[in-house]
Amino acid sequence: MYLHLYLNCQKYRASLPAKVAAITGSNGKTTCKEFAFSLLSAVEKKSYRSKGNLNNLYGVPLSLFQMPSDRKSAIFELGISTKDEMPLLAKMLKPDFILITNISAAHLESFKTVQQVAQAKLKLITHSGDDVLVIVNADDELLISEVKKIRKEFISFGLNEKADFKLEATFDDKTNSQIVKIQNHEFLLPYIGKHHLSNFLAAYTLVKTMGYNFDSIDTKEIKISTEKMRGELINLNSLTVMADCYNSNPESLKAGLDAFSQIKKDGRRVLIIGDMLELGETSHEEHLNVGKNLKDYNFDFCCLIGSEVKAVLEAAGELNVDAGKFKHYENVDDFLSEIDNNLKSHDLVYLKGSRGVSLDKIISELSRKEGLN
Secondary structure: OOOHHHHHHHHHHHHHEEEEEEEEOOOOHHHHHHHHHHHHHHHHOOOEEOOOOOOOOOOHHHHHHHHHOOOOOOEEEOOOOOOOOOHHHHHOOOEEEEEOOOOOOOOOOOOHHHHHHHHHHHHHHHHHOOOOEEEOOOOOHHHHHHHOOOOOOOEEEEOOOOOOOOEEEEOOOOOOOOEEOOOOEEEOOOOOHHHHHHHHHHHHHHHOOOOOOOOOOHHOOOOOOOOOOOOOOEEEOEEEEEEOOOOHHHHHHHHHHHHHOOOOOOOEEEEEOOOOOOOOHHHHHHHHHHHHHHHHHHOEEEEOOOOHHHHHHHHHOOOOHHHHHHHEEHHHHHHHHOOHHHHHOOEEEEEEEEEEOOHHHHHHHEEEEOOOO
């Protein structure tokens, strides 16, 4: 059955005139795709992007068949959980452009090392045509090292390293947004954090590499957006919630905490951190590291939700951090049963965890409630 689907995908893709871009990486795939689509839509009316996170062996065919045949440019997100999936995705999609956002500790239940994660992702390049244009993150040393083993020429973007595409950015405390300048074009990015700057720069680099420019439009008027629960600021019942709970791994959690620390607001700063799933044998150590790293951040209270995240308490004990600043719950429903004891009016809340922890239930409950103490 899958072979039939696979062959039909290849046939349909071959019939499409569109220039197709594929985005993969450990973090930021969906956000980068949505940023890129925001930019692409401003300069190409007949553009398309895969919906949501339909990025695997079943999601990509669905996205491909949903694409109208008259599109001129399209952007797809590709995700894998095993080493055998990327070659099939590459052959189905046959991209003209490839963007790799970064490589980090994710899906370590299937891959023993981060290097193996990189090698599995880079099969997208080796199983696509020789003339495909490749874009990579110059700030990611492992990624650059692995790409150089298979490609002599590629296009780079980066915040810290020498790269083909770079940016300037300023942070607006009043609006909690970032003003981004790239190649003399200014954009309003309504998201906080260095990782979102990297995602946006990657998106800009992709659209430019696809052959488009922004010379004839007011780029500050382009509305930049991404999917929900990926770092958006939500005002709920006098709370401000930074909802970043679509998924979680060590790198994305650190990036989110860095971004959360930039927000200027009076009131308590509350962290709600759920398990980081799919880390395999490294899970305890990685959660322990979260606890050790929390000493670098200013917060008043922290709720931990899940079984793996208990290791944060272990680390906090070793560091002699005030135990009264932490509460632990086995699951999100237990937390919700005491939500009025944990969250107060005017709190600034950071919500982060893997999808399996279902922290989005907290957003739903806060939306339903009439108020807090």
